[in-house]
Amino acid sequence: MPDRTVRILLAAVLVLLALYVAQPYLQPLLYSADAPRAVTARGNLAQSETATIALFEQASPSVVHVFAQSAARGQDLLDLDDEAGEQGGTQTGTGFIWDGAGHVVTNTHVVQNAARAGGSVSVRMSDGEVVSATLVGMAPSYDLAVLQLGRVAHMPPPLAIGTSADLKVGQTTFAIGNPFGLDHTLTTGVISAVRRRMPTSEGREVSGVIQTDAAINPGNSGGPLLDSAGRLIGVNTAIVSPSGASAGIGFAIPVDVVNRIVPELIRVGRVRNPGIGIIAAQEAATARLGIDGVVIVRVLPGSPAAQAGLHGVDPQTGELGDVIIAANDRPVHRLADLTAAMEAAGLGAPLTLKVVRDGRARQVRITTADVAENRQ
Numbered sequence: 378m379p380d381r382t383v384r385i386l387l388a389a390v391l392v393l394l395a396l397y398v399a400q401p402y403l404q405p406l407l408y409s410a411d412a413p414r415a416v417t418a419r420g421n422l423a424q425s426e427t428a429t430i431a432l433f434e435q436a437s438p439s440v441v442h443v444f445a446q447s448a449a450r451g452q453d454l455l456d457l458d459d460e461a462g463e464q465g466g467t468q469t470g471t472g473f474i475w476d477g478a479g480h481v482v483t484n485t486h487v488v489q490n491a492a493r494a495g496g497s498v499s500v501r502m503s504d505g506e507v508v509s510a511t512l513v514g515m516a517p518s519y520d521l522a523v524l525q526l527g528r529v530a531h532m533p534p535p536l537a538i539g540t541s542a543d544l545k546v547g548q549t550t551f552a553i554g555n556p557f558g559l560d561h562t563l564t565t566g567v568i569s570a571v572r573r574r575m576p577t578s579e580g581r582e583v584s585g586v587i588q589t590d591a592a593i594n595p596g597n598s599g600g601p602l603l604d605s606a607g608r609l610i611g612v613n614t615a616i617v618s619p620s621g622a623s624a625g626i627g628f629a630i631p632v633d634v635v636n637r638i639v640p641e642l643i644r645v646g647r648v649r650n651p652g653i654g655i656i657a658a659q660e661a662a663t664a665r666l667g668i669d670g671v672v673i674v675r676v677l678p679g680s681p682a683a684q685a686g687l688h689g690v691d692p693q694t695g696e697l698g699d700v701i702i703a704a705n706d707r708p709v710h711r712l713a714d715l716t717a718a719m720e721a722a723g724l725g726a727p728l729t730l731k732v733v734r735d736g737r738a739r740q741v742r743i744t745t746a747d748v749a750e751n752r753q
Contacts, residue, residue: 432603470487475535489517489522502533512525536608546567575614589627609632649724663711670710673689681746725745
């Protein structure tokens with residue numbers, strides 16, 4: 378190979394080596410963006426994004442932040458708002474405008490401690506206005522409560538009402554609330570299951586409960602669960618999570634139940650529950666005794682159960698009285714089964730119970746009556 382060619386190749390190699398060594402120093406000089414970069418046009422939003430934005434803009438003004446101040450903060454099985462406990466007894470949650478009269482729907486467990494302790498409730502509207510509110514009524518058996526707003530500068534429109542009767546697993550859901558005090562947070566998901574059963578107080582269960590994987594966290598309690606049309610399909614109430622934060626399993630009270638209970642709370646301040654006037658044993662105690670049915674601990678004086686001759690546990694000897702094992706020919710394994718049978722029968726309706734006493738079964742005809750929820 379001629380010497381001239383060798384010299385050219387060596388020179389080229391040296392140039393490449395020099396560029397390689399100098400590259401870290403040359404690149405910042407040549408390519409640094411030391412001025413604002415030009416904005417790249419993104420084009421139109423996706424149709425799904427546009428629909429979600431429109432849904433939030435339409436619904437969010439009707440969602441409010443609820444603050445319930447109590448002197449002493451108690452415990453509740455459905456209490457999801459533990460972060461509020463460190464704020465001087467203030468429990469926080471979410472609510473939404475129900476009607477043009479300024480009624481707000483939220484969860485019972487958001488406001489009940491303030492109600493019991495003679496506390497106060499206030500509501501922060503979506504525009505930041507803080508308004509005092511009074512408690513109209515609570516339905517602990519459904520974890521629903523209704524508030525009445527005071528004077529509001531601008532009343533938002535009530536949310537559109539949907540139905541929970543035709544919901545399908547896989548439908549898109551939207552939850553708006555105030556998780557951890559962060560106002561008007563939107564989360565999305567799908568309906569994970571329908572017709573779940575959720576225990577509340579007084580041994581009752583809400584049937585038809587909606588399960589969703591839309592993120593629901595402490596502070597979302599009482600907020601709306603919406604479908605893709607922006608209609609209310611449920612009221613967010615509980616989560617299943619070892620950590621207390623969203624684990625993708627949230628529950629909402631179905632709107633068909635809400636639409637039945639809320640008007641009654643507005644009219645009379647409470648829900649007239651069909652009952653028979655008994656105090657039942659705890660399920661855990663019944664299970665430990667190996668009893669399948671509802672053990673009557675005490676019969677309320679003057680109640681339908683007393684008039685029908687039912688007996689509770691003997692307070693002197695501890696001997697069992699009546700155990701209810703069926704209602705209207707349906708098996709009764711626990712109190713929720715009995716309350717479901719009473720609700721199916723309705724208020725002031727006849728109910729046929731099968732009860733066992735001293736090992737002998739008999740039929741008892743009884744008529745349901747209005748039983749106050751907060752009996753002692």
